[in-house]
Amino acid sequence: xxxxxxxxxRTYKNFVNGEWVAGSSGETFPVxxxxxxxxxxxxxxSNAADVDRAVKAARAAFDSGPWGQTxxxxxxxxxxxxxxxxxxxxxxxxxxxxxxxxxxxxxxxFDIADVATCFEYYGGLANKVMGHVNPVPAxxxxxxxxxxxxxxxxxxxxxxxxxxxxxxxxPALAAGCTCVLKPAEQTPLTALxxxxxxxxxxxxxxxVNIVNGFGETCGxxxxxxxxxxxxxxxxxxxxxxxxxxxxxxxxxxxxxxxGGKSPNIFFxxxxxxxxxxxxxxxxxxxxxxxxxxxxxxxxxxxxxSKFVEAMxxxxxxxHLGAPLERDTKMGPLVSKEQYDRVSSYLExxxxxxxxxxxxxxxxxxxxxxxxxxxxxxxVDNNARISREEIFGPVASVIPFDDEAGAIRIANDTPYxxxxxxxxxxxxxAFRVVKAVRAGIVWVNHMQPTxxxxxxxxxxxxxxxxxxxxxxxxxxxxxxxxxxxxxxxxIAWY
Ligand code: ADP
Ligand code: MG
Numbered sequence: 001x002x003x004x005x006x007x008x009x010r011t012y013k014n015f016v017n018g019e020w021v022a023g024s025s026g027e028t029f030p031v032x033x034x035x036x037x038x039x040x041x042x043x044x045x046s047n048a049a050d051v052d053r054a055v056k057a058a059r060a061a062f063d064s065g066p067w068g069q070t071x072x073x074x075x076x077x078x079x080x081x082x083x084x085x086x087x088x089x090x091x092x093x094x095x096x097x098x099x100x101x102x103x104x105x106x107x108x109x110f111d112i113a114d115v116a117t118c119f120e121y122y123g124g125l126a127n128k129v130m131g132h133v134n135p136v137p138a139x140x141x142x143x144x145x146x147x148x149x150x151x152x153x154x155x156x157x158x159x160x161x162x163x164x165x166x167x168x169x170x171p172a173l174a175a176g177c178t179c180v181l182k183p184a185e186q187t188p189l190t191a192l193x194x195x196x197x198x199x200x201x202x203x204x205x206x207x208v209n210i211v212n213g214f215g216e217t218c219g220x221x222x223x224x225x226x227x228x229x230x231x232x233x234x235x236x237x238x239x240x241x242x243x244x245x246x247x248x249x250x251x252x253x254x255x256x257x258x259g260g261k262s263p264n265i266f267f268x269x270x271x272x273x274x275x276x277x278x279x280x281x282x283x284x285x286x287x288x289x290x291x292x293x294x295x296x297x298x299x300x301x302x303x304x305s306k307f308v309e310a311m312x313x314x315x316x317x318x319h320l321g322a323p324l325e326r327d328t329k330m331g332p333l334v335s336k337e338q339y340d341r342v343s344s345y346l347e348x349x350x351x352x353x354x355x356x357x358x359x360x361x362x363x364x365x366x367x368x369x370x371x372x373x374x375x376x377x378x379v380d381n382n383a384r385i386s387r388e389e390i391f392g393p394v395a396s397v398i399p400f401d402d403e404a405g406a407i408r409i410a411n412d413t414p415y416x417x418x419x420x421x422x423x424x425x426x427x428x429a430f431r432v433v434k435a436v437r438a439g440i441v442w443v444n445h446m447q448p449t450x451x452x453x454x455x456x457x458x459x460x461x462x463x464x465x466x467x468x469x470x471x472x473x474x475x476x477x478x479x480x481x482x483x484x485x486x487x488x489x490i491a492w493y
């Protein structure tokens with residue numbers, strides 16, 4: 001029976017230079033199960049001294065360790081072995097992920113499979129990185145070498161904990177970088193379990209270090225550290241802005257994958273059932289805790305009322321439940337903080353628009369940070385619930401008159417991560433694809449994400465791309481090499 005076995009409260013450590021080490025202050029903080037509100041683990045609250053230790057380990061591993069001598073094919077093999085460990089331990093990792101983040105177990109299993117796929121992809125890509133020969137007009141050979149950027153500081157969020165770690169670590173390791181990873185303080189556990197296999201697969205000490213802690217202390221120290229060459233961040237736009245400012249002092253390379261307020265656009269004539277499902281799935285998957293959530297649902301006026309009704313009817317059938325139950329489609333939000341944040345937007349929304357369904361806490365749960373899937377309709381695109389990222393199961397349904405109107409509303413946002421358009425008219429579909437300012441556009445679907453295709457945003461959704469060869473590119477420098485073949489001295493005097 002679920003809920004009868006109390007998870008053991010374990011104290012984890014930081015993983016630095018191949019060893020488990022306590023934080024220097026000795027302070028720890030609790031990690032929760034958001035469905036029971038119980039503490040399930042303690043982790044170190046790391047400070048600047050702990051970050052310094054981890055960066056020095058990564059620095060040494062990069063500058064003088066055996067990693068630099070490891071060829072690309074061997075790095076690839078290590079990534080394959082990591083993928084194999086993930087696959088062999090899917091059940092354990094998925095359960096821990098689900099317990100710690102509140103996401104439904106079935107989704108956690110998909111996520112863990114994606115983690116393995118990500119390591120496999122970059123394992124295969126490691127030895128396909130190639131330079132160019134440059135046709136310079138000289139008796140010379142000019143070519144480029146692709147070299148690792150160095151020590152990567154990687155700061156990740158809590159919505160896809162181990163998958164976000166994989167998106168960061170796999171391309172960095174394929175490129176030959178060394179890493180200091182800071183998991184989100186809410187969800188560090190799967191990344192820490194993952195570290196148990198590093199030595200066995202042949203990752204030398206210091207190549208991947210994991211420090212636990214809060215953003216303002218541990219995360220900020222990593223961004224400021226002069227020994228870090230690049231910061232890769234996924235999280236809120238507010239923190240992204242702080243990171244750019246802080247990284248400016250040492251001119252680190254920065255890539256940012258930030259929030260969104262992505263439009264999901266529905267035209268008359270779209271495949272009806274698929275469209276209604278796509279609207280709900282687009283915004284409520286993973287409790288709406290998705291950077292690309294289709295949180296602005298733009299519906300053509302001719303079908304608007306019927307569409308809101310159909311969404312509302314189907315939303316009643318979304319099964320909220322304990323994360324570890326297999327028929328659960330939505331679990332609790334990740335934390336009390338996130339629950340309070342989303343709840344405050346529900347109150348704002350009730351003043352700004354009409355409620356079709358939801359708007360509060362589902363009554364069947366005594367404990368846990370559950371929020372009803374909530375659909376606001378007749379929402380103005382200037383309302384706060386249309387402009388600000390909520391990161392919870394909250395949809396704003398906005399009517400539009402015609403194609404031009406849909407495009408105008410879709411682009412009227414500071415964000416530009418993703419968009420989707422639903423229609424059977426291919427002319428219209430591709431006109432919208434071209435007109436929308438977003439890094440990812442889906443047609444007649446929303447949210448499918450594959451490691452082979454690039455991921456990242458326009459505008460205030462960040463810069464740089466993850467996944468595919470684009471993701472690897474962000475961890476590479478380009479060295480231009482010029483080899484003179486002409487032995488005559490330079491006639492300079
Ligand atoms: P949220 O508030 O939804 O948790 P954040 O953007 O604050 O989203 O968090 C994403 C990640 O960024 C987490 O790992 C968090 O600890 C980290 N973080 C938060 N603030 C800072 C900061 N000032 N500097 C560096 N990292 C930070
Ligand atoms: Mg925050």
